[in-house]
Amino acid sequence: MKAIVTVGLRPGVLDTQGKAVASALKGLGFGDVESARVGKIIELDIPGLDPATAEAQVRDMCEKLLANTVIESYRIELAP
Amino acid sequence: MKAIVTVGLRPGVLDTQGKAVASALKGLGFGDVESARVGKIIELDIPGLDPATAEAQVRDMCEKLLANTVIESYRIELAP
Numbered sequence: 001m002k003a004i005v006t007v008g009l010r011p012g013v014l015d016t017q018g019k020a021v022a023s024a025l026k027g028l029g030f031g032d033v034e035s036a037r038v039g040k041i042i043e044l045d046i047p048g049l050d051p052a053t054a055e056a057q058v059r060d061m062c063e064k065l066l067a068n069t070v071i072e073s074y075r076i077e078l079a080p
Numbered sequence: 081m082k083a084i085v086t087v088g089l090r091p092g093v094l095d096t097q098g099k100a101v102a103s104a105l106k107g108l109g110f111g112d113v114e115s116a117r118v119g120k121i122i123e124l125d126i127p128g129l130d131p132a133t134a135e136a137q138v139r140d141m142c143e144k145l146l147a148n149t150v151i152e153s154y155r156i157e158l159a160p
Contacts, residue, residue, distance in 0.1 A: 006121055021122060025141055032137065034125040041086060041121045042101060045114040057112065061105055 001046055002079040003058045007067045008039030042066055051078055081129055082159040083138045087147045088119030122146055131158055 009015050015037050022036040044061075046054055058076050067074040089095050095117050102116040124141075126134055138156050147154040 008121070008123075018122075021146070022124075024145055025124075028141075028144055030137060030141055032126045032129055033141075034127055036125070037123045039121045039123070041088070041119045042098075043088075043117045043119070044102075044105075045116070046112045047114055049112055057110060061108075061110055061113075064108055065104055066101070 001049055001051065001054045003044040003046060003054060004077045004079065005042040005044065005058060005062060005066055006039060006075045006077075007042065007062070007072050008037060008074075010071055010073050013071045054078055081126055081131065081134045083124040083126060083134060084157045084159065085122040085124065085138060085142060085146055086119060086155045086157075087122065087142070087152050088117065088154075089151055090153050093151045134158055 009018075018035065018037040021038060022033050025033045025036065044058065046057070049057065055076060055078060058078075062074045062076070063069060089098075098115065098117040101118060102113050105113045105116065124138065126137065129137065135156060135158060138158075142154045142156070143149060
């Protein structure tokens with residue numbers, strides 16, 4: 001089973017990396033870019049677990065390591 | 081229009097960050113994790129462009145700034 005975890009800053013938290021990307025894109029001539037936000041995507045390979053157990057485990061991983069839940073939110077997608 | 085760009089290391093390129101994540105998860109007791117790969121996700125807000133122009137521009141942004149195409153591949157999704 002594969003789990004894809006997307007971690008991003010919560011709305012309202014200043015995304016300095018996103019601001020830098022938007023500004024660099026504008027500097028390269030992409031004037032249509034209004035804003036950018038940057039997050040992480042983590043693909044986990046966890047064989048031999050059923051979907052319910054996998055989702056519970058991945059949620060636990062997010063809370064403990066993958067996301068800083070004070071400033072970040074996460075989304076979990078499972079694929080066979 | 082919104083564009084979501086996912087950037088990840090090409091298969092075969094050593095993902096040291098992913099290896100560190102997998103090893104940290106195992107250390108925390110998640111022994112079922114076989115491997116992890118870490119990538120970036122960039123959400124761009126580009127108002128006032130039609131989908132075809134937006135996709136062409138975002139592809140150009142990836143080639144020029146968002147991805148290092150020697151070692152990374154990217155995927156573009158557009159949302160209204």
